[in-house]
Amino acid sequence: MEIFELLARENVPVLIFSAGLYDVIHAVLNKEYAKTIAKMPPKNVHVISNMMRFDETTRLWALMERLNKNASALVETDFWKQCQLEKRHNILLLGDSLGDSNMANGLDFKEDEIVRIGFLNDGIEQKLDMYLQRFDVVLTNDSSLLPVELLLHQIQL
Incomplete structure (x- = not known):
């Protein structure tokens, strides 16, 4: 939390x-x-x-x-x-399926204003390349949210 x-x-x-x-x-x-x-x-x-x-x-x-x-x-x-x-200028998008990478669709944002973080928990060897094509960062094996929290602390909210 x-x-x-x-x-x-x-x-x-x-x-x-x-x-x-x-x-x-x-x-x-x-x-x-x-x-x-x-x-x-x-x-x-x-x-x-x-x-x-x-x-x-x-x-x-x-x-x-x-x-x-x-x-x-x-x-x-x-x-x-x-x-x-x-009035917002950035999106931090978190998802655990390939389709989740599209959740910002329909909004007027440029690709470089969206950071997509994917969570890949099963079929890692088979799906990793696809996830890396859709997400900027891919966390595997039920990773914690610590990398997301660290990112939030580094950026100006």
């Missing part, structure tokens, strides 16, 4: 895109923030993921799929306006 604390302190927007369930991700964030930082995740964190919808008897009746796993899904949202994302 140290990275989240640093980004919250500096008011840097954090966008979490996931093929997982929004409700689960939100619950984990709430639990972790309650332990270390605050009662709720700060307003600089936004999650785009699959959402469960329940009826009045709490029976799951729909799963709202978020197929748009890129930042263009945020344009014109309250989060976009609140964080003034159009």
Whole structure:
């Protein structure tokens, strides 16, 4: 959570895109923030993921799929306006699949304004070359986030 604390302190927007369930991700964030930082995740964190919808008897009746796993899904949202994302000049993109390297698609950023860090945890020998083509840095074997944290401390937020 140290990275989240640093980004919250500096008011840097954090966008979490996931093929997982929004409700689960939100619950984990709430639990972790309650332990270390605050009662709720700060307003600089936004999650785009699959959402469960329940009826009045709490029976799951729909799963709202978020197929748009890129930042263009945020344009014109309250989060976009609140964080003034159009005034930002850089993106630090973290992902663990080849498709994640495209998450900044749809935004008006030049390639040299985006640093892509990939996490490759299985099939390393088979996939490494592909990851190196899509990501600027590739961390392997369930690497820690320490390199990301060090990078954040080195740049001017």
